[in-house]
Amino acid sequence: MFTLMHEGRAAYAFFERNWNLTKRYWAWEVVWLVYNTVNAMSVTYIGASAQIITGIKFDTSSLILYLLIGTTVWSYLSVTFEGVTDMVTFERWEGTIEHTFMAPISRFTHLVGSCWYAIAHGLLFTFLQLLIVSAFFHLDLSQANYLTAVFMLLIGSISFIGFGIGASVLPLLYTERGTQMSYIVRAILLLVSGVYYPIEVLPAWMQPLARISPATYVLDGLRAGLQHNKAIWSPEIWSYTWPLLITGVVSVPLGVYIFGMAERYAKRTGKLKRNG
Amino acid sequence: MSAHDLVLDTALPKHINTMQDAVVIDGVSKIFKKSRPLVRWSGKGQEVKEKKLEVRAVDNVSLVVKRREIVGILGANGSGKSTLIRILSTLLIPDSGHVSIFGYDVEKDERMVQRLINRVSVEASFFKKLSPMENLIYAARLYNMPGPQARIRIREILIRLGIQPERIDRPLENMSRGMQQKVAIARAFLTAPIVLLLDEPTTGLDPRSKIDVQNFIRELREEHDATILITTHDMDEAEALCDRVAIIDQGRIIALGTVEELKYAVQERMERTTPITMNEVFMHYTVAHLITDAAIKQYGSWEKAFEAFEADKEDE
Numbered sequence: 001m002f003t004l005m006h007e008g009r010a011a012y013a014f015f016e017r018n019w020n021l022t023k024r025y026w027a028w029e030v031v032w033l034v035y036n037t038v039n040a041m042s043v044t045y046i047g048a049s050a051q052i053i054t055g056i057k058f059d060t061s062s063l064i065l066y067l068l069i070g071t072t073v074w075s076y077l078s079v080t081f082e083g084v085t086d087m088v089t090f091e092r093w094e095g096t097i098e099h100t101f102m103a104p105i106s107r108f109t110h111l112v113g114s115c116w117y118a119i120a121h122g123l124l125f126t127f128l129q130l131l132i133v134s135a136f137f138h139l140d141l142s143q144a145n146y147l148t149a150v151f152m153l154l155i156g157s158i159s160f161i162g163f164g165i166g167a168s169v170l171p172l173l174y175t176e177r178g179t180q181m182s183y184i185v186r187a188i189l190l191l192v193s194g195v196y197y198p199i200e201v202l203p204a205w206m207q208p209l210a211r212i213s214p215a216t217y218v219l220d221g222l223r224a225g226l227q228h229n230k231a232i233w234s235p236e237i238w239s240y241t242w243p244l245l246i247t248g249v250v251s252v253p254l255g256v257y258i259f260g261m262a263e264r265y266a267k268r269t270g271k272l273k274r275n276g
Numbered sequence: 277m278s279a280h281d282l283v284l285d286t287a288l289p290k291h292i293n294t295m296q297d298a299v300v301i302d303g304v305s306k307i308f309k310k311s312r313p314l315v316r317w318s319g320k321g322q323e324v325k326e327k328k329l330e331v332r333a334v335d336n337v338s339l340v341v342k343r344r345e346i347v348g349i350l351g352a353n354g355s356g357k358s359t360l361i362r363i364l365s366t367l368l369i370p371d372s373g374h375v376s377i378f379g380y381d382v383e384k385d386e387r388m389v390q391r392l393i394n395r396v397s398v399e400a401s402f403f404k405k406l407s408p409m410e411n412l413i414y415a416a417r418l419y420n421m422p423g424p425q426a427r428i429r430i431r432e433i434l435i436r437l438g439i440q441p442e443r444i445d446r447p448l449e450n451m452s453r454g455m456q457q458k459v460a461i462a463r464a465f466l467t468a469p470i471v472l473l474l475d476e477p478t479t480g481l482d483p484r485s486k487i488d489v490q491n492f493i494r495e496l497r498e499e500h501d502a503t504i505l506i507t508t509h510d511m512d513e514a515e516a517l518c519d520r521v522a523i524i525d526q527g528r529i530i531a532l533g534t535v536e537e538l539k540y541a542v543q544e545r546m547e548r549t550t551p552i553t554m555n556e557v558f559m560h561y562t563v564a565h566l567i568t569d570a571a572i573k574q575y576g577s578w579e580k581a582f583e584a585f586e587a588d589k590e591d592e
Contacts, residue, residue: 006420013417017403017410024405024447095401098367099463103418104390267369270308273362 010105014087014113015120021090022121033128036078040071040133043196048137061140062227068133069222070195076126076153077160077215081186083118084111084164089171089179098272107263108256111168115161123153141226148225151232152218155244159214162251163189169262173271189215214247296379298471298503299341299364304373305527306334306359333359335527336373341505344497348518349507352562356527357507358398361475364505365395377471391419394469398476400456404449408434408459411448412466419467426466433462438488454481461489465496472496474506478513486510490517511554521554523561531561 022029046053047063091097100110167185171178192199192206193215199207210216221240224230230237266272308331334356341347351357362368363375366386375382377389402411409430416426434444437458448456457480464472474493478486490513496502508514514521515535523531523538531538539552542560546552563585571581 009417009420009422013414016417017406017414020406020410021403090403094403095399096403098362098365098397099401099415100418102365102367102390102393102395103415104387104420105418106387264369267367270359270362270368272367 007109010109011113015117018117036075037129037132043071044068064137072130073219074195076122079125080118080122080160081164084115085168085182087114088168111165119157143229145225145229148232149222152221156214156218158248159251162255165255166258172262189213217244297340298343300376301339302374304337304370306370307332332527337529343503344501345519346504346517348514348521351524355524358475361473393471394464394467395473396460396464396477398479400460402448405447407445409444415463437462472502472504515554525562
């Protein structure tokens with residue numbers, strides 16, 4: 001009971017700390033929101049201009065919604081993923097990482113405590129972005145099932161966190177360029193997950209990668225929910241849910257395990273110290 | 277207000293045997309390997325080059341610290357003091373040897389050891405955009421302190437260390453280095469460690485702040501029964517605070533004893549009748565004995581010979 005209370009307090013410590021940091025760096029949050037919104041609009045306008053580009057008359061509203069879902073999920077994945085990898089990068093930058101690693105808490109609490117905030121932050125951030133971008137387009141949301149959309153994002157978050165924890169090993173071991181190295185994981189997810197196009201257009205050898213990417217299932221589930229009014233309990237949504245559950249159950253413990261190995265390596269080689 | 281009033285009881289394990297030695301360091305060594313070039317040539321001299329890529333930071337160090345003892349670790353820059361403190365802090369894993377805190381192995385019983393210790397490092401590491409209160413409440417929660425109680429204690433302890441009340445809720449980045457260091461000291465005291473590891477805690481503080489911190493360290497020992505290991509370059513501080521002093525050079529402890537014992541030993545060796553200072557003791561053990569008459573003759577004076585010796589060491 002004592003241990004549980006301790007771990008709970010510690011998990012809240014990371015949430016509170018990250019919230020305090022967000023408040024102090026509010027200007028950065030605004031910049032990041034503008035950047036993501038502009039990016040999302042640029043991509044979505046490709047859908048709006050499809051008639052002009054192809055010279056064929058057709059209803060572009062479904063293409064606009066398709067791309068908008070892609071930009072939204074990509075934004076959510078990026079913000080959440082960055083929230084997880086940033087916990088190491090930022091602590092390295094400030095030199096607090098040794099203090100955090102000295103605290104008498106489990107690494108699971110440390111990592112999950114930080115991820116908890118990343119999810120809340122990512123959801124709020126994505127909602128704001130969606131609200132702004134939607135104002136620029138005529139969206140057909142008559143078939144939207146919002147409950148399914150939120151459900152798919154939350155279920156997908158577990159896997160995103162697992163991948164994020166695994167990637168945060170890079171800034172732990174490579175002080176100067178670790179964060180940039182972690183971008184490669186995101187870039188591969190962007191390429192293979194069908195963010196802006198169906199995965200069927202990918203070369204055959206690339207398609208198995210799409211099947212192990214959690215983003216693929218989140219996107220498919222969201223599109224089924226928002227474009228075709230599929231309920232959470234429908235067989236189609238279930239076909240996207242169970243792979244996400246499996247990926248989440250495997251990726252989070254695996255991520256924590258990999259992080260633990262990296263921590264031990266850093267403690268053997270003296271890599272926790274910032275300047276040397 | 278005393279140190280005892282300011283620290284919290286953090287439900288330390290009941291089964292800690294406080295009668296046993298607080299810190300036992302047994303034959304500990306730590307070697308760091310510098311990164312190798314991507315392309316390596318094999319051939320003559322390769323073994324020598326490989327050796328040069330290794331830095332023996334701590335070399336077979338053994339030391340026992342009794343409960344409630346304040347032990348100072350003195351050494352030049354790069355002598356291995358901070359590496360030793362990091363090993364005790366569970367931040368580095370030694371290559372050989374064992375370290376235990378009240379019988380708990382720093383590697384095997386890491387979490388238990390972490391509950392017993394805290395550390396102040398030479399650089400005050402904080403989230404600089406956050407206020408002292410926000411930084412310390414984060415630390416307090418990590419050490420299982422309830423928020424409302426911790427907030428009261430944090431305010432008390434910061435004011436006790438001379439932080440103005442109106443600065444407590446403002447970003448740390450606007451504080452001087454000395455003030456930031458005081459907040460770092462408050463963070464360590466707050467968690468009521470029974471073993472406190474202080475790595476040059478007063479570096480950068482003004483004389484008055486140094487005395488404040490030194491008094492607080494003493495109070496912490498007297499009223500909270502803390503065991504304290506402190507590294508410092510300040511010989512006066514070592515003399516004023518420490519029950520025993522260890523002098524470390526090139527990763528090895530080369531002298532250990534009370535200030536009086538060390539002074540007496542050096543006085544005997546130098547066949548001096550006038551009193552010896554701790555500065556002279558330090559110089560004697562770390563470099564003086566390595567400056568030969570031939571070198572003094574070669575460079576013209578002891579000071580120049582010393583400079584040449586330091587330059588050679590840097591090159592190595």
